Amino acid sequence: MRLLVTGGAGFIGSHFVKRVLGAADVERVTVLDALTYAGDRTNLGDAFLSPKLEFVLGDVCDRDLVDALVARHTAVVHFAAESHVDRSLSTAGQFVTTNVIGTQTLADAAMRHGIERFVHVSTDEVYGPLVDGAATEDFPLRPTAPYAASKAASDLVALSYWQTYRAPVCVTRSSNNYGPRQHPEKIIPLFVTRLLRGEEVTLHDRGQHVRNWLYVADNCAGIELVLRQGVPGEVYNLGGGTDLTSREPTGELLKICGADWDRVTCIPDRLSNDIRYAMDWSKIATLGYKPARDFHASLEETVAWYMANPDRWTPMSRNPLPAIPSARTASPALEGQHA
Template sequence: MEHVLVTGGAGFIGSHFVKRLLHAPDVATVTVLDALTYAGHIENLGTAFLSEKLSFVQGNILDTGLVDDLVREATAVVHFAAESHVDRSFFEAGAFIATNVHGTQTLLDAALRHGVERFVHVSTDEVYGPMPEGCATEESPLRPSVPYAASKAASDLVALSYHQTFGVPVCVTRSSNNYGPYQHPEKIIPLFITRLLKGEQATLHGRGEHVRNWLHVEDNCAGIEAVLREGTPGEVYNLGGGTDLTSRDLTGHLLNVCGADWDSVTYIPDRQANDIRYSMDWSKAAAQLGYRPERNFEEGLAETADWYRRNADRWAPMMRNPNAARPARPLPTSPAGR
């Protein structure tokens, strides 16, 4: 695993993974390809640039020539680059399909041409759709509810098909909700933290009953590295095992770490197609790869809040950037009222 290409390596999860990989003695070079859209920031890599192993290329995974040049030099590819925010996908579905599906295909075509030894495609538990009860295994059907999740499910299937048809050594990881430093403040944990730190209201959808599994970004990156090193080509690995919380319970934790109370919370109508619960069985990754989440949620959340408290210069400009959030507007509905 000498030369690793990491797409989306200036994003939230990708930048944490790059820093982890740079410490690996058997990794000679790490090349980051990132378009530096609103969610990717060169500053996320920070001290990683002190390493002579790191190279950075600004570019798009839809650029066939650029991708081909970079994959030609890679031993392995770890593919994070994606449009990822659910709300944005309601209004920009075409961009999600282009980046997440066609971009993935562009990388896979290059991996096939140049015979990469490992290809890890990073995905999400949202591809399984709502799980009112029970847990999704890697064999569960994919039932995405929103354009973002559908684009990721499609990219998963394309990636796996390249293994089945052409023998590209693809593994897919599907993680639960990540949290930690450097995350864009459109996501719920940094959104609530930054609003509370500014003395503004946090807005809770519906009655706050939606259940998500919260996994520290470092635990997810440890799982992805395990898949990169030991995963069986053609296999999917669920990476969960953090902390299951309703959105109301999560809000309570956030109020606590920010020193605020429930007067700082406003309930708003639920978002359309807001799945009530996600849940995954991650026993396969545990049994086959020794994957074990280690970060305590309360400690990790406190550290995360402290990072945002100490780094307002990083997130405050994003809050004013017109590309940082979509203005609220009614969603299109089907004749059935969906």
């Protein structure tokens, strides 16, 4: 297998690259990454010691570059995306360009060159908030924030290439990932790095938002499983075993970092902060997928990485988020979602 991995210098992509480099049937792994603020060559670390690895600096929207790269490979795993909800509230156009146009550019090249496998990596946020129950893969897409909307659109673009051209596209939708090397704009590394600096952390509303937490290595195992065994045209939800309100991992992080709740401040909710995500991932379980990592143990390991590597995350923390407005008064249709 000759594998092109877009966004392979990012958080999840770099973990995936390191995983597949060890596979005997993988002849080459080419990483295409634009190295925006969230991408970093050092995420790949000792992967560069492998003669199988090639790194290409470039944009998934660059049609000529993408076409040339896809022509040399037999499979594609597409991680490259703008991925932070808060940033999408102020720079939505950038999200649409990278996530939608970038996906279309890649899928078009995959169709023209007869790629054997194409995995498009997405998120549970495309399903929108659920008061109860869990979203299966055929659940309606009801994204709220611009980020989630751009990912939903990119999912549909990718799947359209299966429906129209029979390009062998599969889509994975994962819940919240965490683990070493994650950019400190995301909640777990944001809280860890602030606590390690002796700063306060803030919870939106009263910390009641529910998310499912999936260790990054488990997500990568699921993505590889879909790459190898997924049925073209199908979507696969990838979840973990841990549904928590945002207060719960906050409490765990306070304990691990030796802090208390005096370091936590509750602030007004931000715009479009969905109250609850939940997915049914029984479909991929039939392929043998099962998250292997315990949340509490892997959270301690994650914190230990940030404690040991301040040189890695301190520069990232200097790239502040744009100012994000707080949520407006809920409309009747949203009553109860931000309680």
